[in-house]
Amino acid sequence: MATAIAARTLISLPKAKLAQEAQRKSEIKTSWAGRVPYLKPGRYADGMPLHEVEYLSCKLILKPNRFRSRKSLFDFAKVLRAPADKCGVEFSTEDFEDAPLKIREVLFVDTKDARLYNNAFILRRRIPYTDGFPSGEPEIVFKFRHPDIQKAAETDVRPEIVGDYRVKFKCQALPLKDQLGGIRLLFSHNVQFPRSHVGTNDVFQFKALTNIFPALTAVQHSPQEEIALVNNTIIEEVLQDIGSLDFGSGLKAKTNVAIWRTRGEHRPLIGEFAYQIRFRDRKLLTLDAMQRAERFFLTLQYAAKDWIALNATKTGVVYRLLGNAPTAHE
Secondary structure (H helix, E strand, O other): OHHHHHHHHHHHOOHHHHHHHHHHHHHHHHOHHHHOOOOOOOEOOOOOEOOOOOEEEEEEEEOHHHOOOHHHHHHHHHHHHHHHHHHOOEEEOHHHOOOOOEEEEEEEEEOOOOHHHHOOEEEEEEEEEEOOEEOOOOEEEEEEEEOOHHHHHHOOOOOOOOOOOEEEEEEEEEOOOOOOOOOEEEEEEEEEEEHHHHOOOOOOEHHHHHHHOHHHHHHOOOOOOEOEEEEEEEEEEEEEEEEEEEEEOOEEEEEEEEEEEEOOOOOEEEEEEEEEEEOOOHHHOOHHHHHHHHHHHHHHHHHOOOOEOOOOOHHHHHHOOOOOOOOOOO
16 A cells, blocks of 8 residues: 555656656765665664764875975875866865974784784774974774674774773775775774773783773684784874865865885885764765765876875785785775
8 A cells, every 4th residue: 555655656746856856866875975884773792882983084095105205295285176176175275384294103013913904903003203202102093994884883892991992983985996986985993092091911912902802802812822013013104284175064174195104214105195074973964065075086086096006005005014915804
């Protein structure tokens, strides 16, 4: 009966209305917001509901050879202007010309067989530098990154610590692995907190890690096994905020360019252009603004074709430094 009523209703609609309705449904399906699947309801072991995605993070992985100075980081801003104008996106560098350069030391730890990374986990420590000296205390960042949003959400990254921590669940948009003009999505379920919040625990012992991050119990072989610095490499990150993007309907994002290089010999490894949109509710991602954002991201890929490194992530480059090729979920 309900089907028959629906059919009669559709028949009674003018053809123009039917065409508009079909176009609207098509737009919703192909919009960027529509690309991100909805989560199935669920809860963690303590009864708390699954975390929802609250960030849309857009990234282009860049070849590092062009970045040789602070000015060269701003050179990428010139690449953004034509795609922004073409797609009706406002791009401005006005408030960022005197923005300070940011330096961070980043190191990754894992088992010898890269078991964390092979199972979509990433564990790193980072510390910011100001005027050449460490500022603040080291920060621990633990994440589960996977193309399956449900699997990412259901992996409880929350740490067993006394102090505060911050969870960030991001949808990360990157170009396709093998060609420009497309979008692939990764879902990054992160938690970060100061190193001091884990007390005196030896975080380089797997047993200590599983006490802090129960999610890692599934990949532990032995409580006595150790983890170590990935490829014995410490990364120096040089990051510069270069401008802001305005997609309309209140959707704005700060943009930055970064280069990762090895500490000591300053060997350039990889670059990245990134910006992210934060939202509390997906309903705030209006269709018009999100379609504009999608067109911009696709158009920018072609404008930046000479800069882009396909089939890469910053973390993946670190893991492959010595020719190893762990099986990543990226």
